[in-house]
Amino acid sequence: MNTNLPAERSREVEADPIANPGLPAHTWRPTDVDPHAERRAERQVALLFGLSAVCTLGFLVSYFALSIGEGGDTFLNLGASTVALGLFMSGAFLFMGIGVIQWARKLMSDQEITEERHAAASPQEDRDATLEALSAGLEESGIGRRSLVRNSLLGAMALIALPPIVLLRDLGPLPGDALTRTIWTRGMRIARDVLGTPIRPSDMEIGDLINAEPEAIFEVDDNGEHVIEGAELQVAKSKSAVVVVRMEPDEIIPGPGRENWSVAGIVAYSKICTHVGCPISLYERTTHHLLCPCHQSTFDLADAGKVIFGPAARALPQLPITVDDEGYLVARSDFTEPVGPSFWERDSE
Numbered sequence: 001m002n003t004n005l006p007a008e009r010s011r012e013v014e015a016d017p018i019a020n021p022g023l024p025a026h027t028w029r030p031t032d033v034d035p036h037a038e039r040r041a042e043r044q045v046a047l048l049f050g051l052s053a054v055c056t057l058g059f060l061v062s063y064f065a066l067s068i069g070e071g072g073d074t075f076l077n078l079g080a081s082t083v084a085l086g087l088f089m090s091g092a093f094l095f096m097g098i099g100v101i102q103w104a105r106k107l108m109s110d111q112e113i114t115e116e117r118h119a120a121a122s123p124q125e126d127r128d129a130t131l132e133a134l135s136a137g138l139e140e141s142g143i144g145r146r147s148l149v150r151n152s153l154l155g156a157m158a159l160i161a162l163p164p165i166v167l168l169r170d171l172g173p174l175p176g177d178a179l180t181r182t183i184w185t186r187g188m189r190i191a192r193d194v195l196g197t198p199i200r201p202s203d204m205e206i207g208d209l210i211n212a213e214p215e216a217i218f219e220v221d222d223n224g225e226h227v228i229e230g231a232e233l234q235v236a237k238s239k240s241a242v243v244v245v246r247m248e249p250d251e252i253i254p255g256p257g258r259e260n261w262s263v264a265g266i267v268a269y270s271k272i273c274t275h276v277g278c279p280i281s282l283y284e285r286t287t288h289h290l291l292c293p294c295h296q297s298t299f300d301l302a303d304a305g306k307v308i309f310g311p312a313a314r315a316l317p318q319l320p321i322t323v324d325d326e327g328y329l330v331a332r333s334d335f336t337e338p339v340g341p342s343f344w345e346r347d348s349e
Contacts, residue, residue, distance in 0.1 A: 031106045041106040042149055048099030049152035055091035056159040062088060063166055092160050099156075103149060109140030182214075182240040183228075184334040187324060189215040190244060190268065198328040201264045204246040207285035211271065214240050214331070239339055241271035242319050243281055244329070245301050247288055255304035261320040263329065268319040269305050270339045273297055275312040277341040290316070313342045 030037040062084035066073045073080035122130075143150050189198045193211040196218030204210065217236055219227045228236055249265040261267070269290070273280050278294035288302035297310030305316035317339050320332035 029106065029110055032110055038107070041102070042146055045099050045103045045107065046148045046152040048095045048102065049149070049156040052092045052095035052099065052156040053152075053159045055088045055095060056156070056163065059085055059088035059092065059163050060166060063163075089163060092156075092163075096156055096160065099153070107142055107146065107149070109137070109142075111140075178235075179340075180338050182334055182339060183216055183236045184214055184240055184319065184331045186331065186333050188331050189324070190242065190321065190329045190331065191215040191218055193241070199244065200327050201246075201266055201323065201329065202327075204244070204266060206246055206248060206265070208246050209281065209283040209285075210244045211281055212242050212244050212268070213237060239272070241279065242268045243271050243283070243290065243301075244268045245283065245288070247302060251288065251302050253303045255318070258304065258318065258320070260322075261318060261332070263321055263323055266321065266329065267301060268321050268329075268331075269299070269301060269316040270319070270335065272340050273312060274307075274314050274316060274340070274342050275310065280316075 031041045032038075062081060066081035066084060068079060068081045075083050143153075190212045191198050191214070193213050196213075196215070198215060199210060199212065214236070217228060217233065217240070221227055226233065244266060245268075246264075246266045249262070252262055252265065252267065254261065271279050271281065273292040273294065275292065275295055275297050278292050280290050280292045280299075282291040282293055283289070283301075284291070288300060289308065290299045290301055290305075292298070292310065292312070295311050297312035298308050299305050299312070299316045300308050301316075305318055307313070307315060317335045317337045319335055321329055322332050324330045
């Protein structure tokens with residue numbers, strides 16, 4: 001705006017900056033003047049929403065009915081499940097979108113409105129008028145009085161929310177008690193990692209540290225196949241790994257109720273850092289400190305695995321141990337607290 005204009009002229013320019021160019025005569029749509037065309041358009045929109053619902057049901061049926069993997073169903077040398085899921089899901093959204101477009105083009109209120117630009121901060125009366133206009137727009141959309149369109153849309157939207165829920169199944173089995181349990185059980189032997197050989201107290205000298213796992217991880221059946229294998233094996237190894245350390249018995253400060261959790265100065269702790277889950281085995285034999293290489297959290301294995309430095313928020317879980325009838329180190333039970341990162345508050349008692 002030219003700031004040299006007189007104040008009165010400036011107000012006139014601001015109030016009416018462009019002359020009204022005029023609008024051509026409004027052309028009414030067939031659905032605006034012909035009740036039969038209106039009802040036909042309403043049925044078309046409802047049909048599109050119905051087709052969307054059918055495609056969603058087809059997606060769900062395909063997900064459960066078609067097999068995948070080796071020997072699975074195929075279509076044109078492609079995985080039938082993948083093809084069907086893709087086609088049905090795209091069809092569900094396609095028909096939903098076309099239905100909404102047709103509803104807006106043929107059935108929603110057809111009015112032409114002009115409005116002058118104004119300052120960003122509108123007066124309160126303009127804001128109230130805007131809310132009223134929104135309410136009027138909702139009324140003019142016809143969703144309240146067009147029950148066929150409304151119900152078919154709501155049905156299609158309700159069904160289209162099911163595939164994402166069903167697909168959660170592909171993320172894997174429910175965790176159950178996976179956060180609080182490992183495969184350690186009473187009487188299970190402690191075995192050297194990689195080798196799988198059990199450990200006797202006499203095998204260890206003062207200051208020794210052995211990386212170990214439950215013996216069950218190394219068990220094989222009559223055919224020489226591992227009893228635990230695949231993803232289950234990897235999960236078991238990652239959660240159940242321990243470090244076994246021997247020190248002078250009088251250097252151990254047992255935690256409350258843990259007076260019999262060691263054997264001749266031998267203690268066992270989870271190998272998984274309680275900060276973000278890094279494996280730990282950097283051991284200072286003179287101080288009995290175990291250092292995490294990722295973020296330098298440091299735990300005192302002589303004092304119930306307490307944190308003495310770094311970002312870790314809780315002590316390393318201790319595995320209660322004893323010896324069996326053959327003199328091998330075994331677990332008294334599973335860990336009594338969750339192993340791994342402390343992303344949330346968890347009871348460790």
